[in-house]
Amino acid sequence: MNANELREARTALVDSMTRFARTEIAPHVGAWDAAGEFPRALYRRAAELGFLGIGYPEEYGGTPAPWALRLPMWRALCRHGTSGGVQASLFSHNIGLPPVVLLASEDVRRDVVPPVLAGEQIAALAITEPGGGSDVAQLKTTARREGDTYVVNGEKIFITSGMRADWITVAVRTSEARGASGISLLLVPGDSAGLSRTRLDKMGWLCSDTAQLRFDGVRVPARYLLGAEGQGFKAIMANFNGERLGLAAGAIGYAEACYDEALAWAQQRQSFGQALVQHQVIRHKLVDMRQRICASAAWMEDLAARADAGEVGGDWVAEVCTLKNQATQTLQFCADAGVQILGGMGFMRGTVCERIYREVKVVTIGGGTEEIMKELAARQWGIV
Numbered sequence: 001m002n003a004n005e006l007r008e009a010r011t012a013l014v015d016s017m018t019r020f021a022r023t024e025i026a027p028h029v030g031a032w033d034a035a036g037e038f039p040r041a042l043y044r045r046a047a048e049l050g051f052l053g054i055g056y057p058e059e060y061g062g063t064p065a066p067w068a069l070r071l072p073m074w075r076a077l078c079r080h081g082t083s084g085g086v087q088a089s090l091f092s093h094n095i096g097l098p099p100v101v102l103l104a105s106e107d108v109r110r111d112v113v114p115p116v117l118a119g120e121q122i123a124a125l126a127i128t129e130p131g132g133g134s135d136v137a138q139l140k141t142t143a144r145r146e147g148d149t150y151v152v153n154g155e156k157i158f159i160t161s162g163m164r165a166d167w168i169t170v171a172v173r174t175s176e177a178r179g180a181s182g183i184s185l186l187l188v189p190g191d192s193a194g195l196s197r198t199r200l201d202k203m204g205w206l207c208s209d210t211a212q213l214r215f216d217g218v219r220v221p222a223r224y225l226l227g228a229e230g231q232g233f234k235a236i237m238a239n240f241n242g243e244r245l246g247l248a249a250g251a252i253g254y255a256e257a258c259y260d261e262a263l264a265w266a267q268q269r270q271s272f273g274q275a276l277v278q279h280q281v282i283r284h285k286l287v288d289m290r291q292r293i294c295a296s297a298a299w300m301e302d303l304a305a306r307a308d309a310g311e312v313g314g315d316w317v318a319e320v321c322t323l324k325n326q327a328t329q330t331l332q333f334c335a336d337a338g339v340q341i342l343g344g345m346g347f348m349r350g351t352v353c354e355r356i357y358r359e360v361k362v363v364t365i366g367g368g369t370e371e372i373m374k375e376l377a378a379r380q381w382g383i384v
Helices: 003-024 026-035 041-048 067-081 084-090 098-103 106-117 232-268 280-308 316-347 352-365 370-380
Strands: 123-126 142-146 149-160 167-173 183-189 195-199 210-221
Touching: 003 026, 003 041, 003 067, 026 067, 026 084, 041 084, 067 084, 067 232, 067 280, 084 232, 084 352, 098 106, 098 167, 098 183, 098 232, 123 149, 142 167, 149 167, 149 183, 167 232, 183 210, 183 232, 232 280, 232 316, 232 352, 280 316, 316 352, 316 370
Parallel strands: 123 167
Antiparallel strands: 142 149, 149 210, 167 183, 195 210
């Protein structure tokens, strides 16, 4: 794909996602938040428009696409759909499915991937446990081999799409080895006996089902092992890169949504006989918001272009981690500034800035906390 073709494809994809987000998501977000879920039919609609399959192989119903297409699409979804809850659950397959595509047998891939990309089934990822979050190497959920099955025992928490996922990619410990060397990935069918789910209440992402999962003697066919035993940790770390890039793109989109609403409000709201935007302190806040958005977006575009061209070096993880921090810090700044510009209305349910303000912290935590991102970058850049 040459530069002109890429530009045209990007414009078409972003325009299509923008229409979808504005007409089929944004008008319903308030009601969906109140209900605590969005209709499952939205998965099928997103699949019909080709969004769920972006970045996946054609033979499974997907559409291969570079980062230069995927990231702008997610950015547009978040800017115009303005709901982290919808985005997180509707695209939870983007963290649950890649290990299946990369590591599962061909038979398992053909059983699992097409229905998910068609919006008929839902995929999720289960890594975090009640006793530990960022320290993945110390997870305690076990999978003991018994003949042609694995017997899984343990718990997972904060699992996006955990209540209604049909397939769950689960990090398990398959040996007595401590640390990363004993970790494997196992695909668990959602209807497995012994799997129980408890819905969690959250500060934001209200329409995204988030669950605690309990595995009590769950028997999983051995063919659902993803890759080799003991190789799960490496796959998990590689999977994080895609998740963090997606989170960065989404953060930029949400920051833009805050800017859009704050600018519109400042232009029409009267204060002391003139529009808010005529007051220097307000327009300077808007400039500060725009400055951070442009800087974060430029970094994301550059990293995407270099990744697509195969030009990323040994500091790829460091760049992804710090981009994620840059983008989420931009979001945090813009959400705060947006609420401040809206004043009392910024504290009211129903405004974009209010919703996004409540959703900021989960984006700075999910996919790796800000502190962990800095630590990973420091190690890769040789600072420590």
